[in-house]
Amino acid sequence: MIRVRARLVKRTAAAGALLVLLSGLALWGLERADRAYPPPLDASREMSREVVDRDGQLLRAYTTEDGYWRLPVDLEGVDPDYIKMLIAYEDRRFFTHLGVDPLAMLRAAGQFLANGGRIVSGGSTITMQVARLIEPRAKRSLPAKLRQMARAFQIERRLDKREILQLYLTLAPYGGNLEGVRAASLAWFGRDPNKLSLSQSALLVALPQAPEARRPDRNRDAAEKARNRVLERMREAGLIPPSEIVRASAATIPDGRRAMPDLAAHLADRALGAQPDDRKVVLTVDRTLQARLENLARETAPRLGPKLSLAMVLADGRSGKILASVGSTGHLDAARAGAIDMTRAVRSPGSTLKPFIYGLAFEDAIADPQTLIDDAPADFAGYRPRNFDRGYAGEVSLVEALQMSLNVPAVRLLEAVGPHRLLSRFRRGGIELDLPPGGAPGLAIGLGGAGVSLRDLVQLYTSFVNDGTALVLTDGAAGSFGLGDEPDIRSRQPVLDKQASWRVGDILAGVDAPQNSPRVAIAYKTGTSYGYRDAWAIGFDGRYVLGVWVGRADAAPVPGMSGIATAAPLLFDAFVRTGIKPVAFASAPPGLVVRARRDLPFALRKFGSGGETGGMSASASTPPRIVYPPQGARVALNARGPGRLTPLVIKLQGGAGPYRLIANGAPVQRPSRRKIINWIPDGPGASNLTVMDAEGRAASVSVFIDAE
Incomplete structure (x- = not known):
């Protein structure tokens, strides 16, 4: 035993x-x-590329290479009630099983046998459905089901439950070329899935089971019945009160697909091209502002006339970030060449550069806003500018000349400050004008005789909200600073000094709004290019800068079009349409003295450049010139005592005495007939020196004083 x-x-x-x-x-x-x-998890993750705004809101999405809308899903971005409904309907034990739910499989098999071979409910878990989605099979069969079960175990070993659920919500089919709950929610309801109604949630739960048979745009009855079955199941489970079920069952089923978000198309295409390896690109654009300006562009298109387009750029002038950019009336508007981004097209700017000419004249102290100037026929070595209306205003102040956008006074001032110097100031603002063949700048650039884009013009005008310093515009795409970075403007040279910039802005703020336009507290300047090809309006308040261009993309002339009549009303409408609360203009900078004409020095009471041969008599002598110190010189002076330096010797040539020296915008001594002037600086640092002769002609240099 x-x-x-x-x-x-x-x-x-x-x-x-x-x-x-x-x-x-x-x-x-x-x-x-x-x-x-291993399960092909990586192969299943090709997503649609997307461009989002500064807050992560979708601006524009692109289909995958195989033509599907497959937008990535974050569980935090999906309505939690929808997720609870999905799990309750599809896989009640999702968070406890290991990929296969034996109880669900037995229940499905019993119902299949009891109903004569008719499928009543499936036994597939959400994990098994993910397995089917990453490895699609044309036909259902027992080997295919066994393979799904094996893959489900593999998936559960590699991913946690949240990752599995997120993968299902990204890949599940919802009809047509829609995959994932985010794409489905946008296409069927026009909203992101973070705030779904009860009816919408139930429909999205039902669609993946038979996405083509239940498509709302093709079979509304089937979609409605499937939605109601989901709602009834929720009622039976006690998850939703009966009253809410009744209300949701009565909700209307969508009868068609909505278009995917398609905002800032020109910016989005360019941004993705600049960052080809990035699936998501974040722009500085504000989605709400972008949508409002695009709606304005579409509404305006029929009123503009055939083949005319428009472009708009809105920037935060204190950061340089573009908040909205409308490249055309619509990028699919073929009749108006809408595919061309006219914010970047180089066109003649008309009179929009005039404010910078006046600013240079104020900075050089060769003129004051109240200085009189002649608007009369003039000949500048063969160049004979005329005003837009072909008439002349006679003797006007510089304030009036700029506000009326008179051409002859602008050319007189440009001759005095010099076209080369104006271009150098534009370069300080990061802008290079497109000059005519030969490249030599002439007086015509002051009236639009050069090329510039709307985006560059808006960049230049940011100087008026930054004490004269322009900020390089950025939209957040590759090659520019990021959303959280701020530009360092301290190291950049200003386009205009603070006082000159403020004076110009103050003058432009006094221009009347166009007739029948809303009253908005902005300063603005208009422009019309040669041959009526381009109409411009650039406006700003204490912070924001908005530019508008109207014209034909093929640069054909449009008789009757002008900046004041065509672009300016759009500028005011756009400012109102954005809903931005106007920001007050900055107060006058310290030290600036606003004087009446009677209080001006004699030489500033009336301007005379002396270079033209018509309208004003030309001087027989040459204009004055500072031969020492040269422009940009760094001069070392000995210290006489605390806060006192030895004199700087200024040597002149040409001109007609007596000469008046103006240092940093203020006269410093009585006029002198000598061509050698001694000036005692207040202290070390940068200084602007201007010498004006008896005929009002001036010469200026910028120097830096060192104390030894």
């Missing part, structure tokens, strides 16, 4: 050892198979 028991023990031990060995071999084999044939 003892021997028999011993044999049984040995046999049992041997069998147990064999079972353990076989189990170990099986597990080893499964492990090897799992490693050798």
